[in-house]
Amino acid sequence: MLDKRGRTMPKKAKELTAKAVASLKADGRYAVGGADGLHLRIAGASRAWVLRLVVGTRVAANGRPAIHRRDIGLGSCDDVTLAQAREKARELRRQVRDGTDPLEAKEAEQRAKLAAKAEEERRKTFEECAEAVIEKKGEELRNAKALAQWRSTLEKYAYPVLNDGRKIDELKKEDVLRVLKPIWSQKTETASRLRGRIETVFDHARAKDAYHGDNPAAWKGMLEPLLPKPNKVKKVRHHAALPYAEIGAFMVDLRKREGMSARALEFSILTAARSSEARFATWGEIDMDAKVWILPRERMKADKEHRVALCDEAIALLRALPRIEGDDIVFPAPRGGALSDQAFQKLFERMGWENITQHGFRSTFRDWAGETTAHPREVIEQALAHSLKDKAEAAYARGDLMAKRQRLMADWGRYCGIVRGGESNNVVSMREAV
Numbered sequence: 473m474l475d476k477r478g479r480t481m482p483k484k485a486k487e488l489t490a491k492a493v494a495s496l497k498a499d500g501r502y503a504v505g506g507a508d509g510l511h512l513r514i515a516g517a518s519r520a521w522v523l524r525l526v527v528g529t530r531v532a533a534n535g536r537p538a539i540h541r542r543d544i545g546l547g548s549c550d551d552v553t554l555a556q557a558r559e560k561a562r563e564l565r566r567q568v569r570d571g572t573d574p575l576e577a578k579e580a581e582q583r584a585k586l587a588a589k590a591e592e593e594r595r596k597t598f599e600e601c602a603e604a605v606i607e608k609k610g611e612e613l614r615n616a617k618a619l620a621q622w623r624s625t626l627e628k629y630a631y632p633v634l635n636d637g638r639k640i641d642e643l644k645k646e647d648v649l650r651v652l653k654p655i656w657s658q659k660t661e662t663a664s665r666l667r668g669r670i671e672t673v674f675d676h677a678r679a680k681d682a683y684h685g686d687n688p689a690a691w692k693g694m695l696e697p698l699l700p701k702p703n704k705v706k707k708v709r710h711h712a713a714l715p716y717a718e719i720g721a722f723m724v725d726l727r728k729r730e731g732m733s734a735r736a737l738e739f740s741i742l743t744a745a746r747s748s749e750a751r752f753a754t755w756g757e758i759d760m761d762a763k764v765w766i767l768p769r770e771r772m773k774a775d776k777e778h779r780v781a782l783c784d785e786a787i788a789l790l791r792a793l794p795r796i797e798g799d800d801i802v803f804p805a806p807r808g809g810a811l812s813d814q815a816f817q818k819l820f821e822r823m824g825w826e827n828i829t830q831h832g833f834r835s836t837f838r839d840w841a842g843e844t845t846a847h848p849r850e851v852i853e854q855a856l857a858h859s860l861k862d863k864a865e866a867a868y869a870r871g872d873l874m875a876k877r878q879r880l881m882a883d884w885g886r887y888c889g890i891v892r893g894g895e896s897n898n899v900v901s902m903r904e905a906v
Contacts, residue, residue, distance in 0.1 A: 484508065490554045504554065507561035512549070521546035521557040525568055542575050598634040598643060601677045602626050608676075617813075625666045626673075629655065634670070640677050645688040649698060656699055664702045667695065713832030714825075716840035720891035725823060733815040735789060736803035740830060742786040742885055744837040744855055746773070747830045751811045753802040755795070763787055763878070778857045781878040783885030837884060845883060851876045 487505030493512055496502050501522070502512045509524040525542045546552060546560045564574045610619055633651045634643055648670060655663045670689040677683035688694060714722055719741075726738055740750035749767055758765050765780040772778050782790075796804060805811050816830040834856060841852045855877050
């Protein structure tokens, strides 16, 4: 059959029934009729509707229409019935007859949506961008305290200046300096961390096209020429630590104290553990027979499982503890749950040792091991769950040196029972002191 211009018209496909279409199994492309150009495409387990359109577009060179074939997906057979596919196909063909290219129209619609979204992002305030960053950090940080610090520093110092009604794209380097300068010298560590957090918010805004230009909170090339280097004004404050020669006397005093906070502190000293590691210890993590405490990766600062060698003194302490049915926490608080992060500091105040911290006992252990023993450095660092800074050394240190760490912690447990000074050195056993 010829059209009005004498061209051969395409043969119309036979209109297949839904049952006939369902019987098609082999890979291929099948005209299903009911709408010109409508096909069923089978590729393995995939069955989808495809419409082939012929679209004419004028070409400026000769003024004659150039013919373009367009394949438009109409959806999976699982989601779109044959009748629905035919209706979609007829609608798209009507658009072509009216002079509209469906694919170009769809692309134009997508461009318009993207433009609208970009415009919406450009209207975001600093606080809105910061809250998006904090939400993302909440998925990354398992430490609730660190996340709270993120929010509190931004709310206290950044929001009053940077969230003054302007959009984030209107903020400049001078605005960031107005936040940082008042606290840069007096609270350098806080200010330095705050600068990094503000920089992260601006990085997020730039990625979302909400901010254009260089990051105004970046240090290199932006704030560095205008602020003193943090290490020039920062006063490094180490955790107050007890000299190792005094550990025996401290342990005598500690072992006279009753209560779970005293036992948790004693356990943390004997294991050189961090505060949270000891306070949140569970009976399920401890193997008495193997003398090992296995901390899961989610509770470790280095984000990997850590095994702690338990000395005899630590095992004896654990065996003497009461077990509360239904509570797996080793050192439960009086009202249930784990001890608070202030429990140890309050204990120090009651004992009259307010000039030390729990974390400082890790330094006490490190100084004792490094200065008075022949235990290798890598064994000591492994006991502290420290990552080796030397990458080449770390590449070869694939084991956890447990056998050597057991000897190290056994020596430490015995040393903690030695009282130095006075007329003579006395060894005080844990059972005698309790």
